[in-house]
Each structure stands twice: as structure tokens, then as C-alpha cells.
Amino acid sequence: xxxxxxxxxxxxxxxxxxxxxxxxxxxxxxxxxxxxxxxxxxxxxxxxxxxxxxxxxxxxxxxxxxxxxxxxxxxxxxxxxxxxxxxxxxxxxxxxxxxxxxxxxxxxxxxxxxxxxxxxxxxxxxxxxxxxxxxxxxxxxxxxxxxxxxxxxxxxxxxxxxxxxxxxxxxxxxxxxxxxxxxxxxxxxxxxxxxxxxxxxxxxxxxxxxxxxxxxxxxxxxxxxxxxxxxxxxxxxxxxxxxxxxxxxxxxxxxxxxxxxxxxxxxxxxxxxxxxxxxxxxxxxxxxxxxxxxxxxxxxxxxxxxxxxxxxxxxxxxxxxxxxxxxxxxxxxxxxxxxxxxxxxxxxxxxxxxxxxxxxxxxxxxxxxxxxxxxxxxxxxxxxxxxxxxxxxxxxxxxxxxxxxxxxxxxxxxxxxx
Amino acid sequence: xxxxxxxxxxxxxxxxxxxxxxxxxxxxxxxxxxxxxxxxxxxxxxxxxxxxxxxxxxxxxxxxxxxxxxxxxxxxxxxxxxxxxxxxxxxxxxxxxxxxxxxxxxxxxxxxxxxxxxxxxxxxxxxxxxxxxxxxxxxxxxxxxxxxxxxxxxxxxxxxxxxxxxxxxxxxxxxxxxxxxxxxxxxxxxxxxxxxxxxxxxxxxxxxxxxxxxxxxxxxxxxxxxxxxxxxxxxxxxxxxxxxxxxxxxxxxxxxxxxxxxx
Ligand SMILES: [Cu+2]
Numbered sequence: 101x102x103x104x105x106x107x108x109x110x111x112x113x114x115x116x117x118x119x120x121x122x123x124x125x126x127x128x129x130x131x132x133x134x135x136x137x138x139x140x141x142x143x144x145x146x147x148x149x150x151x152x153x154x155x156x157x158x159x160x161x162x163x164x165x166x167x168x169x170x171x172x173x174x175x176x177x178x179x180x181x182x183x184x185x186x187x188x189x190x191x192x193x194x195x196x197x198x199x200x201x202x203x204x205x206x207x208x209x210x211x212x213x214x215x216x217x218x219x220x221x222x223x224x225x226x227x228x229x230x231x232x233x234x235x236x237x238x239x240x241x242x243x244x245x246x247x248x249x250x251x252x253x254x255x256x257x258x259x260x261x262x263x264x265x266x267x268x269x270x271x272x273x274x275x276x277x278x279x280x281x282x283x284x285x286x287x288x289x290x291x292x293x294x295x296x297x298x299x300x301x302x303x304x305x306x307x308x309x310x311x312x313x314x315x316x317x318x319x320x321x322x323x324x325x326x327x328x329x330x331x332x333x334x335x336x337x338x339x340x341x342x343x344x345x346x347x348x349x350x351x352x353x354x355x356x357x358x359x360x361x362x363x364x365x366x367x368x369x370x371x372x373x374x375x376x377x378x379x380x381x382x383x384x385x386x387x388x389x390x391x392x393x394x395x396x397x398x399x400x401x402x403x404x405x406x407x408x409x410x411x412x413x414x415x416x417x418x419x420x421x422x423x424x425x426x427x428x429x430x431x432x433x434x435x436x437x438x439x440x441x442x443x444x445x446x447x448x449x450x451x452x453x454x455x456x457x458x459x460x461x462x463x464x465x466x467x468x469x470x471x472x473x474x475x476x477x478x479x480x481x482x483x484x485x486x487x488x489x490x491x492x493x494x495x496x497x498x499x500x501x502x503x504x505x506x507x508x509x510x511x512x513x514x515x516x517x518x
Numbered sequence: 519x520x521x522x523x524x525x526x527x528x529x530x531x532x533x534x535x536x537x538x539x540x541x542x543x544x545x546x547x548x549x550x551x552x553x554x555x556x557x558x559x560x561x562x563x564x565x566x567x568x569x570x571x572x573x574x575x576x577x578x579x580x581x582x583x584x585x586x587x588x589x590x591x592x593x594x595x596x597x598x599x600x601x602x603x604x605x606x607x608x609x610x611x612x613x614x615x616x617x618x619x620x621x622x623x624x625x626x627x628x629x630x631x632x633x634x635x636x637x638x639x640x641x642x643x644x645x646x647x648x649x650x651x652x653x654x655x656x657x658x659x660x661x662x663x664x665x666x667x668x669x670x671x672x673x674x675x676x677x678x679x680x681x682x683x684x685x686x687x688x689x690x691x692x693x694x695x696x697x698x699x700x701x702x703x704x705x706x707x708x709x710x711x712x713x714x715x716x717x718x719x720x721x722x723x724x725x726x727x728x729x730x731x732x733x734x735x736x737x738x739x740x741x742x743x744x745x746x747x748x749x750x751x752x753x754x755x756x757x758x759x760x761x762x763x764x765x766x767x768x769x770x771x772x773x774x775x776x777x778x779x780x781x
Contacts, residue, residue, distance in 0.1 A: 180725035187643045188719040194705060195717075203705040203717055205727040220720075224644055235725035262714050265701040272715055277648035280694040284628070284654040287690060291625045291656035294663070298618045299557055305548065307614040310537045316612050317670040323538045325615040326667065334617065338664040341657045345686070348693040359699035361743075362587050363709045364731040 132477040133484065134242070135421035137170045139163050139234060140488045141244030142419040142500070144437045146230050149247060151222045153254035157190065159183060159218045159232050161244060161437075167211045168486040168504045174238030178366065180205045181216050184233035184243045189251070190220035191260050198369035207368045208236070213500075214369060222251035223258050231422075245422045245441030266358070286344065294337050297330075378413055378499040379453075379491045380406040384460060389505035390485060392476045398466040399476065401505050403489070405453060405461055411493035412452035418445050418463055419500075420487035421475055425465040443467035452494075463489075476507065483507050560622075565630035568602040568623050575601075578724065580631075580653055581639075583698045584716030586691070588744045590730045596684035596751035597758040599627075599655045600662075604762025607666055607675070609770055617667035624659030628652075649715045651694070658686035672763060680756030684748055 144161030151157055165176050181197055183190065195202050196217045208214065216232060231246035260272040310323060319326040382404045383389035390401040407413050417436065418425045425445035426436045436442045446464040453459045470476050477483050485507050488500040526534070572580060575598030579585045607619030631652035639650040661682050666675045698712040705717070716726065 178727045180727055182722055182725060183720055184722040185720055188645055188721075190720060191718045192720055193718065201706040203707050203709060203713070205725065233722060235723075235727075237725075237727055241723055241725070260718055262702050262704060262711065264711070265703065265708065270702075270711070272648070272711070272718065273646050275648055275711070276694065276697040277646065277651070279697070280648060280651045281632075283694050284632075284651075284656075287654050287656045288625060288628050291621045291628070291660055294621045294660055295618060295625060298616050299553065302614075302616070303550070304553055304556065304614050304616075306541050306543050307616075310541045311613060311615050313533075313537060316672075319615055319667070319670055320534070320537070323534055324541050326617070331667070334664055334667055338661060341660045345657065345689055345693075349689065352693045352696045356696040356700055358701060359696055360701045360708075360710045361699070362584055362729070362731050363707070363713050364726075364729070365707070366727075 128472065128474045130474070132475055132480060133170055133172070133482045134239070135473070135475060136477075136485045136487070137166060137168045137482070137504075138173070138176075138236075138239065139165055139242045139421070140419045140486075141232065141422050142417065142424050142437070142488060142490070144232055144245050144441075146247035146249060146438065148249075150250045150252070152252045153222050153225060153258050154256065155222055156193070157220050157222065157230065157249055159220070159230065160216065161232055162213060162215045163232075163234060163244065164213045164488060164500065164502070165208050165210055165236075166486050166488075167502050168484070169210050170482060172482070176208050176210060176236050176239070178205055178237040179208045180235045181214065181218070182233055182235060182241070183218055183220055184231040184241065184246075185220075185228055189222075189224040189226060189228050190230070191223050191258075192218060192220050193260075194219040198372070200367070200369055202367075202369070204364055205366050207366055209368070209371075211502075212369075212371050221258075221260075222249075225251050225253040227251075243422060245424070245438040247438040283348065287341070290337060290341055290344070294334070297333060297337075374499065376409065376497060376499070378407070378409040378493055378497065379489075379501055380408055381489055381501045381503050382406075383503060383505045385506075387506050388508035390507040391510050392470070392478070392507060393510040394471075394478070396466055397468055397470050398464065399470060399485075400465075401463040401503070403461050403463065403503065404458055405489075405491070406458040407453045407455050409493055409497075410455050411495055411497075412454050413491045413493045414452050415445075415447045415461065415463070415489060416492045416498075417490035418465065418487050418503075419490070420485065422473065423467070423469050423475065425463075425467070441469060443469065476509075478509050561626045561629070564602065564606060564623050565626035567605075568599070568627040569630050569634070571601050572598045572627070574598070578728070581650055582716055582721075582724075583649055583651075583695065583712035584710075585729055586653075586695050586698075586712065587729065587731055589747050592684060592688040592744070592747045593751040593754060595653060596687050597754040599624075599653075599658075599687060600680070600683050600755045600758040601762040601765065602627075603655070603659055603662060604676075604759045605766035605770060607663065608672065608763055608766030611666060612771065617663040620659035620662040620666075621656065622659075624655040628654055628656055645719055646715075648698075649719055653687065653691040655687055657690045658683050661686055676756045676759040676763070680754075680759050681752035683755045683759075684751035688748060688751070 141161060141163045146159050169176055183192060197206055197214050227248055227250050229246045230249045231243045233241045233243040235241040261269050262272055263269050314320060321327055384404050385402045392399050416427050423441050424436050425443045426433045427445040427447050433442055443465055448462045483506060484504060486504040489503050490498060490500050492498045576594045579591050579594050603620035603623040606623045610616040610619040635650050635652050639645045640647050662679045665679045669675055699710050701708050702711050702714055704714045
């Protein structure tokens with residue numbers, strides 16, 4: 101019995117301490133539809149991946165608010181593209197969306213593609229997982245693929261210098277902090293004196309015995325509950341408080357004559373309208389356009405692809421939520437995004453589709469990420485997935501087409517489907 | 519302004535003389551021990567109650583400098599922070615005739631929020647203190663207690679004190695906020711220093727659009743949003759004062775009285 105108990109405790113301890121380093125930000129807890137049908141990230145790059153404190157890291161990439169945005173969420177209108185990192189371990193110093201500076205939120209639309217660039221400077225030493233993300237009002241923060249970035253300590257302490265309009269430069273790491281504390285503390289001291297005046301010399305037990313026999317608006321100076329002396333000292337403390345406020349206000353108004361309300365500017369980034377159209381894509385299979393095999397983590401999607409351009413086209417990538425699957429060499433895989441979020445895509449048949457032709461193709465992807473990030477709806481009210489299929493023609497033009505598929509896990513088929 | 523009861527009957531005068539003796543009766547040991555136990559243990563309970571109430575109603579408005587805006591910050595914080603001071607004011611005034619309930623609550627809250635901000639937000643999460651400093655309500659508490667001492671009336675205190683509260687909470691904390699309202703250049707824009715803090719110190723789960731910056735048509739008041747807000751904040755603070763009175767009277771004192779009667 102004791103041996104069992106001991107081994108039980110040991111097992112528990114070992115499990116507690118040997119859990120592999122967790123790197124998700126809770127996104128695995130989100131339902132699959134929240135990730136798949138909403139936004140697809142692609143071409144995400146975080147570089148460099150090793151810096152010292154104070155040096156910049158740049159996140160670039162693209163995301164599309166998919167046309168398949170589910171009606172079960174509020175329509176996407178207001179959004180904020182942000183780095184997703186564990187707290188302010190980096191400081192964000194620049195952000196552009198579709199080439200335009202974007203310090204705050206933006207307005208977005210279904211079907212819009214947003215290219216982003218964010219520059220952060222390393223603030224805290226450590227190894228941090230860095231993602232791009234987009235917070236959408238009513239939905240929350242949807243996150244893209246992540247990359248590990250190592251920030252090593254530096255001899256010079258981190259500074260975040262900002263230029264004021266009056267020409268002076270201030271370091272936001274410390275600016276004004278001392279005054280906030282001492283000012284608030286001075287007010288606290290007056291309050292403390294007020295409390296000591298009442299609680300130290302005056303006792304509560306006998307006062308309760310007296311007040312219980314008097315009305316609540318009777319302060320009984322004749323009995324000695326609140327005396328003239330009390331009034332005098334409280335007037336002094338109240339006067340000190342008011343004087344402190346008036347003095348502080350005058351000082352503030354003289355020292356900081358220009359004070360602006362907080363600023364806001366929400367704009368709709370200019371959307372790129374493509375001058376060409378390469379392909380039309382239609383899901384096929386009834387009712388299952390896509391299947392997922394849980395045992396091998398394999399996703400299979402059937403499509404009819406029509407080449408509407410003038411050159412032969414290849415199917416190069418399929419991006420879904422934060423994952424991208426690449427049809428190409430190891431080199432192309434490495435260039436497609438953060439390693440942990442890129443897999444290989446198998447297209448059957450593999451040869452290019454000639455101009456004007458329609459071909460039935462099968463996309464096959466096998467990756468543990470489907471399970472780890474919980475991308476696939478297995479028993480959900482919306483048995484649907486959506487992603488972006490990237491097609492490329494001979495002259496290097498590229499188009500990403502949104503594909504929505506009904507998904508049936510293979511485990512259902514033995515029972516229900518032919 | 520101390521009240522002098524006029525035209526007391528002989529019996530009443532005698533009763534008040536006896537009360538005077540009762541007040542000065544010597545039970546020093548039990549008194550002092552009880553006082554110390556009470557005032558010190560209550561710090562934690564009162565600070566907790568005040569902090570939870572503030573979080574519930576004013577949430578992020580007290581966490582970040584870039585949320586301390588001219589329109590909403592004076593309104594929500596005035597309402598959220600007056601509730602528990604009002605409840606304690608009722609208890610301490612009725613029980614001991616101490617004009618201390620608001621100051622006591624505000625001092626407890628002051629300690630709790632600074633400790634919380636420092637350890638949870640600065641040490642553990644590494645936000646700079648100059649971005650996450652809490653507001654202080656102590657001066658407003660002093661004046662609220664002073665008003666109660668002078669008026670000896672909860673109704674007058676709610677009416678005069680509610681307005682005073684909104685102005686004092688805002689004015690006292692606007693002074694240290696001022697440096698963060700200076701215009702600065704950042705990301706090809708003119709922003710306040712507080713906006714820059716809000717952008718640079720990343721909050722992945724608190725996107726910028728959650729702030730309420732100058733919504734609605736208040737700007738038509740000659741651009742003096744601030745003062746319209748303070749007026750509205752004062753009215754709401756008077757309402758909040760009565761929420762606090764309700765808590766003090768019916769959630770705290772009434773059950774105790776009932777319990778004592780059963781003894
Ligand atoms: Cu991560």
C-alpha cells in the first residue's frame with residue numbers, strides 16, 4: 101500500500117515538473133471555427149531571432165479577413181493588429197498596415213487583405229515566443245504563427261526615448277514616475293494623520309455605548325464625542341488638503357502648459373485590388389469536401405480548380421488560421437514562415453494546370469499542428485473549415501483564393517458515408 | 519459649527535451628563551486591545567472590498583495612463599471609488615461618531631493598490647510603474663469626512679460630497695497625469711505621452727479600441743468635455759454614495775443589530 105502511494109506521489113511530481121515548455125497562448129482552447137473561418141495568416145516572418153536588449157525585431161506578414169467569417173460572431177469592423185508576446189518583454193516602436201502608419205486601431209472588412217509590419221525593441225532578457233495577432237472587436241485576439249526570439253542582456257539598461265513636441269526627449273521607462281509616487285504619498289500622509297488623530301487617543305468601545313443612545317445627527321460636543329478641538333484640527337487638515345491641491349494645480353499648469361487629450365485615429369487601410377484573376381476554386385464531394393484522419397493527423401481537401409488566366413498555374417500553398425502548408429522544396433518551406441507552423445502540402449495530380457482548363461485536385465496535408473492548435477472541427481456545430489489556396493502562374497503572379505469546405509472526420513465514414 | 523443642543527429639560531441634561539461619564543469610563547486594557555485588533559484587521563477587509571468595487575466598475579480606467587481620458591475616466595472612477603468609503607462612513611459615524619470612514623477606506627485602498635501594482639504589474643509583468651500607477655482617493659476621502667463632520671447629515675454629505683468627490687478625485691490625480699498628456703511624436707503622429715506608453719508597452723489582450731475616447735457629441739459643449747464629465751461624475755458619485763449607504767446599512771449594520779438582539 102505504502103509503495104503504491106509513494107510511486108503515485110512520485111509519478112505526480114514527475115508529471116508536474118517534466119511538462120514540456122508550454123508555448124501556446126491559450127489559442128488551443130478556442131473553438132476551431134473561431135480560428136479557421138475568421139482569419140488566415142501567411143508569409144509571417146520574425147527576424148532576427150536573436151538580439152540583445154534594446155535591439156529591434158521586425159514582424160512582417162499578411163492576413164486576410166476571410167469571406168467565410170461566421171455569422172455566429174459579430175461582423176468584423178474594428179481591429180487592432182498587435183504583437184502577441186508574454187507582456188511588455190518587447191516595446192513596440194513602429195507599425196504599418198498596408199504601408200500606412202497605424203499607431204492605433206483600424207477598420208477592416210470581410211475579404212480584406214492586410215499586410216503588416218511591426219518593429220519591436222527587446223526589453224527583457226529571455227527566450228520569448230513572438231506572434232502577430234489581430235484583435236477584432238466582439239471576437240477577441242486571433243493569433244498567427246509564432247517564432248522563438250532570444251533576447252540577451254545588455255550592458256546598457258533599456259531606454260525608450262520619445263521626443264516631445266517641445267523638443268525635449270524623455271525616457272518612458274522612468275518619466276514622471278517619481279513624482280506620481282511622492283505626490284500620492286504626500287496625500288496619504290495627510291490621511292494618515294487624520295486617522296491617527298481619531299483612532300489613537302479616542303476609544304471605540306465606550307463611544308459605541310454612548311452613540312447607541314443618541315440620534316445619528318447628534319455629534320454631542322457637550323458629551324465629548326466630537327469637540328471644538330476636533331473641529332479645529334480637522335479644519336486644519338482639510339485646509340492642508342485643499343492648499344496642496346491648489347498649489348499642485350498651479351505648479352502643474354505652469355510646468356505643463358500644453359496638455360492634449362488622448363489621441364485616436366481609426367482609418368481603413370487602402371486595400372489592394374488585384375488587376376488579374378488566376379483561378380476559380382470550387383469544393384467537390386458530397387457532402388464531405390474534406391476529411392480528417394485523427395490517427396495520422398491528415399487533412400484531405402477535394403477541389404475543382406479552373407485556370408482563368410493565360411498561363412499554366414501551380415497550387416503552391418494552403419494557409420489555414422496560423423498554419424501554412426507548402427507545395428515545394430525544403431527551401432520554400434523554410435521561407436514560408438515560422439518552422440513550427442509550416443507543413444508540406446501534397447497536390448494530386450502534381451503537374452501545372454494549363455490555361456483555361458478545370459482540374460479535379462486533392463490537397464493532402466499531414467501535421468501534428470492540426471491537433472496541437474486544435475484547428476479541425478471534430479464534433480462541432482460548424483463542421484466547416486476555410487483557408488487560402490495560393491496559386492502561382494509561370495510569370496510569378498500569385499493569387500490567394502478562399503476555400504470553404506465541409507469537413508467530415510474519417511472515423512464517421514465507416515458508419516455513415518459510402 | 520459644533521452643535522449645541524438648546525433648551526434641554528432637566529432629565530435630558532442629567533442623561534447627557536451620565537453619557538459623558540460613560541464615554542470617559544476607564545476600560546483601558548480591553549479598549550486598546552480591541553481597537554488595535556479592529557483597526558488593523560479591518561485594513562485587509564476594507565481594502566479588499568474597496569479594490570474589488572473599483573475593479574468591478576472602473577476596471578482598466580485605473581490601470582493605464584492612456585485610459586485616463588477627459589470624458590470617461592472622471593465619471594467611472596468617481597462612481598466606483600465612492601461606494602465603499604460611503605459604507606464605512608456610515609458604519610464609523612453611527613457606531614463611534616468618527617468622521618473617518620472615507621479616509622480610512624481610502625488609506626487602506628492606497629496601500630493595497632500600490633502594493634498590488636508594484637508586485638503584480640511592475641515586478642511580475644514588468645510594466646513600468648509610470649504607466650500602471652493607481653489613482654489616489656485619500657484627499658477626496660478627507661474632504662468627504664470633513665463634510666460629514668460639518669453637516670452631520672448623510673443626505674447633505676451625498677449631495678455636497680458627491681460633487682466634491684468627483685472634482686477632488688479627478689483634480690488630485692490629474693496633477694501627476696499632466697506630464698503624460700504632453701504632445702509627443704510617435705509613429706508619424708502627434709500623440710500624448712500616455713498614448714505612446716499604451717502602444718509601446720504591449721497589451722496583447724487589451725487592444726486600443728477598448729478605450730472610450732471622446733465618443734458622442736459632448737464636444738459640442740464648447741469643447742469643454744472635461745467639465746461636463748465632472749458634472750455628470752458628481753451626480754453619479756452621489757448615486758454611488760447611496761449604493762454605499764445601502765451596503766453599510768443593510769448588508770453590514772442591520773444583520774449585526776439583528777444578531778445582537780437575539781443574544
Ligand atoms: Cu506562442
